[in-house]
Amino acid sequence: MKKLFYILPSLITSISVFSGFTSLIYTSQGYYKRAAWLIILAIFMDALDGKVARLTRKVSKFGEEYDSLADTMSFGMAPSFLIYNIMVNVANISQNIALPISFLVVLCGALRLARFNVSDNKSGNFQGMPIPGAAGIISSYILFCYKYGFQFKTHFLIFIAIWVSFLMVSNLPYFSGKKKKQSPITLKIIVLSIMTLGLVTRYHVEFFALLGLLYAFYGPVAFICFKVSELAKHH
Numbered sequence: 001m002k003k004l005f006y007i008l009p010s011l012i013t014s015i016s017v018f019s020g021f022t023s024l025i026y027t028s029q030g031y032y033k034r035a036a037w038l039i040i041l042a043i044f045m046d047a048l049d050g051k052v053a054r055l056t057r058k059v060s061k062f063g064e065e066y067d068s069l070a071d072t073m074s075f076g077m078a079p080s081f082l083i084y085n086i087m088v089n090v091a092n093i094s095q096n097i098a099l100p101i102s103f104l105v106v107l108c109g110a111l112r113l114a115r116f117n118v119s120d121n122k123s124g125n126f127q128g129m130p131i132p133g134a135a136g137i138i139s140s141y142i143l144f145c146y147k148y149g150f151q152f153k154t155h156f157l158i159f160i161a162i163w164v165s166f167l168m169v170s171n172l173p174y175f176s177g178k179k180k181k182q183s184p185i186t187l188k189i190i191v192l193s194i195m196t197l198g199l200v201t202r203y204h205v206e207f208f209a210l211l212g213l214l215y216a217f218y219g220p221v222a223f224i225c226f227k228v229s230e231l232a233k234h235h
């Protein structure tokens with residue numbers, strides 16, 4: 001039983017890797033909706049593995065590194081490949097434009113992960129939007145368009161890719177739930193419960209789209225509020 005507890009977080013991470021890998025396969029076969037849902041599943045697994053590791057007290061350096069590599073696959077490569085294929089095969093965007101734009105997503109995601117890995121401050125707010133957030137925004141937009149039969153707009157696809165890439169490498173503060181005054185385990189369980197509720201409700205696509213947008217705008221709004229409070233202090 002102790003051995004199971006030790007490998008359980010890594011098993012959950014492996015499910016995330018499998019989801020990202022399968023998403024790549026479905027994308028290559030033209031099943032873009034399935035590919036997007038698998039990225040959402042990977043996000044759920046990513047939110048779960050760290051919590052299980054803390055609850056079972058099996059946090060390890062190996063687990064942290066494995067999780068980071070898994071994120072590169074599931075939230076960097078998978079959504080980048082997905083949005084590239086939709087740009088080229090659905091929106092009829094030139095490869096000369098689609099390739100660098102979609103590559104920007106995985107590049108900025110990798111830079112975001114590298115910056116986090118070498119950061120000394122991992123107990124406060126995140127610096128820049130986490131890579132699962134960017135992957136979630138791309139996936140939820142694709143699912144939203146498929147559900148309501150919307151056409152993929154060229155300019156909007158390009159905007160989303162550049163927008164989430166910028167947010168990942170920015171210095172904007174993003175809520176992490178890791179402040180000492182909070183209860184991280186309880187907070188993360190609440191977040192997971194909300195995500196689970198979103199999966200089983202009738203409007204799950206709208207739920208994830210709204211959740212992604214709210215989190216994306218959290219950084220800019222928090223930054224503006226901080227600057228306004230700083231100006232108020234000086235006056």
